[in-house]
Amino acid sequence: MNMRFLDACWGKPVDRTPVWLMRQAGRYLPEYRAIRSKCTFLELCKTPELAAEVSIQPVEILGVDAAIMFSDILTPVEPMGMKLDFVPGPVFENPIRSMKDVEKLRIPEMEQDVPYVLETIKILRRELAGKVPLIGFGGAPFTLACYMVEGKGSKDFAEIKRMMYGAPDVYAALMEKVTTMDMEYLNAQIKAGAQAIQIFDTWGGVLSPSDYASYVLPYTTRLINGLDRQNIPVIHFVKGSGSMLDTVKLAGGDVMGLDWHVNLGHARDIIGPQMAVQGNLDPTVLFAPKTFIESEVARVLAENAGRPGHIFNLGHGIMPSASPENAKFMVDCVHRLSQK
Amino acid sequence: MNMRFLDACWGKPVDRTPVWLMRQAGRYLPEYRAIRSKCTFLELCKTPELAAEVSIQPVEILGVDAAIMFSDILTPVEPMGMKLDFVPGPVFENPIRSMKDVEKLRIPEMEQDVPYVLETIKILRRELAGKVPLIGFGGAPFTLACYMVEGKGSKDFAEIKRMMYGAPDVYAALMEKVTTMDMEYLNAQIKAGAQAIQIFDTWGGVLSPSDYASYVLPYTTRLINGLDRQNIPVIHFVKGSGSMLDTVKLAGGDVMGLDWHVNLGHARDIIGPQMAVQGNLDPTVLFAPKTFIESEVARVLAENAGRPGHIFNLGHGIMPSASPENAKFMVDCVHRLSQK
Numbered sequence: 100m101n102m103r104f105l106d107a108c109w110g111k112p113v114d115r116t117p118v119w120l121m122r123q124a125g126r127y128l129p130e131y132r133a134i135r136s137k138c139t140f141l142e143l144c145k146t147p148e149l150a151a152e153v154s155i156q157p158v159e160i161l162g163v164d165a166a167i168m169f170s171d172i173l174t175p176v177e178p179m180g181m182k183l184d185f186v187p188g189p190v191f192e193n194p195i196r197s198m199k200d201v202e203k204l205r206i207p208e209m210e211q212d213v214p215y216v217l218e219t220i221k222i223l224r225r226e227l228a229g230k231v232p233l234i235g236f237g238g239a240p241f242t243l244a245c246y247m248v249e250g251k252g253s254k255d256f257a258e259i260k261r262m263m264y265g266a267p268d269v270y271a272a273l274m275e276k277v278t279t280m281d282m283e284y285l286n287a288q289i290k291a292g293a294q295a296i297q298i299f300d301t302w303g304g305v306l307s308p309s310d311y312a313s314y315v316l317p318y319t320t321r322l323i324n325g326l327d328r329q330n331i332p333v334i335h336f337v338k339g340s341g342s343m344l345d346t347v348k349l350a351g352g353d354v355m356g357l358d359w360h361v362n363l364g365h366a367r368d369i370i371g372p373q374m375a376v377q378g379n380l381d382p383t384v385l386f387a388p389k390t391f392i393e394s395e396v397a398r399v400l401a402e403n404a405g406r407p408g409h410i411f412n413l414g415h416g417i418m419p420s421a422s423p424e425n426a427k428f429m430v431d432c433v434h435r436l437s438q439k
Numbered sequence: 440m441n442m443r444f445l446d447a448c449w450g451k452p453v454d455r456t457p458v459w460l461m462r463q464a465g466r467y468l469p470e471y472r473a474i475r476s477k478c479t480f481l482e483l484c485k486t487p488e489l490a491a492e493v494s495i496q497p498v499e500i501l502g503v504d505a506a507i508m509f510s511d512i513l514t515p516v517e518p519m520g521m522k523l524d525f526v527p528g529p530v531f532e533n534p535i536r537s538m539k540d541v542e543k544l545r546i547p548e549m550e551q552d553v554p555y556v557l558e559t560i561k562i563l564r565r566e567l568a569g570k571v572p573l574i575g576f577g578g579a580p581f582t583l584a585c586y587m588v589e590g591k592g593s594k595d596f597a598e599i600k601r602m603m604y605g606a607p608d609v610y611a612a613l614m615e616k617v618t619t620m621d622m623e624y625l626n627a628q629i630k631a632g633a634q635a636i637q638i639f640d641t642w643g644g645v646l647s648p649s650d651y652a653s654y655v656l657p658y659t660t661r662l663i664n665g666l667d668r669q670n671i672p673v674i675h676f677v678k679g680s681g682s683m684l685d686t687v688k689l690a691g692g693d694v695m696g697l698d699w700h701v702n703l704g705h706a707r708d709i710i711g712p713q714m715a716v717q718g719n720l721d722p723t724v725l726f727a728p729k730t731f732i733e734s735e736v737a738r739v740l741a742e743n744a745g746r747p748g749h750i751f752n753l754g755h756g757i758m759p760s761a762s763p764e765n766a767k768f769m770v771d772c773v774h775r776l777s778q779k
Contacts, residue, residue, distance in 0.1 A: 255722075255723060255758060256723065257723055257726060257758065257760065260721070260723040260724075260726060260727075261723070261726045261727070264723075264724065264726065264727030264728065264731045265726070265727055265728055265731070304700065306721070307699045307700065307702075307719075307721050307754075308700070308701065308702045309702070309738060310721065339679075339700065341681065341682030342681030342682045342700050342701045342702075342705075343700070343701075343702075359647045360644065360647065360648070360679065360682050360683070361648065361682045361683075362647075362648045362649070362682075362683075365682075379647075381600070381646070381647050381650065382595075383595060383596065383597055383600040383601070383604075384600075384604065386597060386600060386601045386604065386605070387600075387601070387604030387605055388604065388605055391604045391605070398649060414647075418595060418597065420597065
């Protein structure tokens with residue numbers, strides 16, 4: 100097996116810097132769009148054969164060093180008792196606003212409630228046949244709670260902050276429940292065969308460092324501590340957290356995901372040598388001419404300065420309008436320029 | 440005159456921490472909505488008596504230590520030859536995409552092309568009668584260029600980054616022209632009577648630190664250096680720049696605006712004692728119960744730890760759904776808790 104990705108997660112030396120792309124199984128690939136044109140987004144998430152197929156596409160097309168299962172972070176929230184729709188952004192019909200709403204939420208039985216996720220992982224492990232490792236993933240409790248309380252994407256996150264500041268007991272009860280669900284969900288993925296776990300905290304960065312420390316850190320820490328982590332590295336990615344990496348680091352995990360707003364070298368200085376890092380090219384660089392893409396890959400590698408424990412990635416998901424040709428060129432650049 | 444605000448800009452000691460709110464003349468005030476209901480947003484910007492009236496409202500209602508003239512950062516871009524509309528977000532009919540588009544842009548004659556802005560300032564200086572100082576403002580060249588190239592607000596800023604990476608000569612020509620316009624616009628405000636200038640770089644934080652240094656810093660530096668700054672402090676606010684304050688600082692200016700994603704004390708350590716800071720309460724804190732607002736004001740003041748050169752503000756504009764009562768309570772808390 101190509102062990103570059105897992106070795107880098109553990110901070111071990113590698114022959115070339117491993118690389119994968121957040122949202123690498125997605126709309127920028129015509130091969131993905133061909134499958135997606137025949138079903139809805141949720142149907143794709145819930146049909147293991149198709150989900151596995153789109154997960155493998157970028158491994159074959161781009162030559163990345165890891166596969167990530169195709170799913171959505173909100174998949175396990177739906178069976179908590181929340182009606183989920185995509186229009187195309189996620190929408191919950193009945194957002195959580197009161198203690199009564201929180202009390203009604205149930206913790207899903209993963210084998211019964213999200214069997215398709217676990218089945219997707221099993222198919223992928225079989226079909227990848229040890230070629231590259233498989234990453235499972237989930238949303239961080241705070242990000243899931245944002246969607247559950249806001250009911251949809253938000254610009255200002257006024258509803259969840261209103262709850263956090265004005266009804267801290269309701270907020271705490273919700274976060275406890277979501278954290279428990281998340282832990283069981285990610286442990287079920289590990290049991291099914293996920294070889295690494297990425298936790299996406301897409302919205303953790305909307306908070307001030309002090310609010311993050313009070314209202315997010317305790318839950319993410321409990322989640323990470325509660326995972327069956329023997330041999331399973333955990334990647335923790337809090338988008339927009341570049342000015343509070345010292346705080347985010349306290350949540351634990353083996354790899355810190357970095358967005359493109361930080362200098363990767365400075366970030367490593369703050370985080371220290373005990374954690375690996377993943378990142379952090381600006382996704383829009385894929386719109387640039389190839390010479391520019393190459394120089395930007397070189398810049399990120401130079402910021403890392405040869406330290407072990409670097410997984411190359413974009414600083415956020417690849418954009419639907421990015422060209423697969425440029426994405427492949429970027430992957431090739433990472434491998435070529437980092438070769439020992 | 441209440442000199443707290445200007446003294447703090449210069450790092451001098453003050454009796455109480457001065458405070459104002461970004462977007463303090465705005466929709467959260469019923470008194471503003473009453474005036475705005477009778478005209479369009481652009482008409483309000485272009486009618487000096489009304490613009491002055493809404494600028495004074497928060498001084499009287501909230502008791503803030505500075506007034507900021509009511510206008511929009513895109514006001515001086517329209518007479519460059521770009522048709523501007525608000526629907527309600529700003530939209531340019533003819534976004535800039537080529538060198539030919541850039542060449543067609545003209546540098547407005549400020550006295551002829553934006554007389555209403557200069558007249559608003561003159562009325563305000565008269566009506567404020569030395570009660571509190573008057574802040575003038577403009578968008579940073581990069582933020583203005585974002586709107587001009589994207590044609591409207593954007594989530595990913597793909598068009599301007601495509602230009603920056605793929606057509607750097609077009610980008611540079613545009614930025615040069617916008618910077619020149621901006622300098623003349625802000626100097627005209629100073630000449631008309633503005634007693635401080637705030638430069639809003641709302642979108643500077645969408646770039647990586649290295650892109651910021653290459654594509655934004657030279658222009659903002661030229662702008663700040665080109666202002667008639669004798670006795671006029673310049674506040675430079677780059678939203679989302681918490682992880683590159685060391686770079687942003689190089690642009691110069693007297694006060695660094697901080698959003699709520701940084702610990703204000705840590706930010707001051709990075710910026711150093713030569714610059715004052717302005718910020719940085721999360722605007723959503725105004726949705727919280729009063730006891731929480733008070734403890735958050737206390738937290739920000741404690742992070743500053745009594746250092747001279749702190750102007751209290753929100754970390755971003757006050758939200759339209761915020762309550763004026765809570766805003767006033769916040770202002771009172773700042774004055775009460777910071778009293779020497």
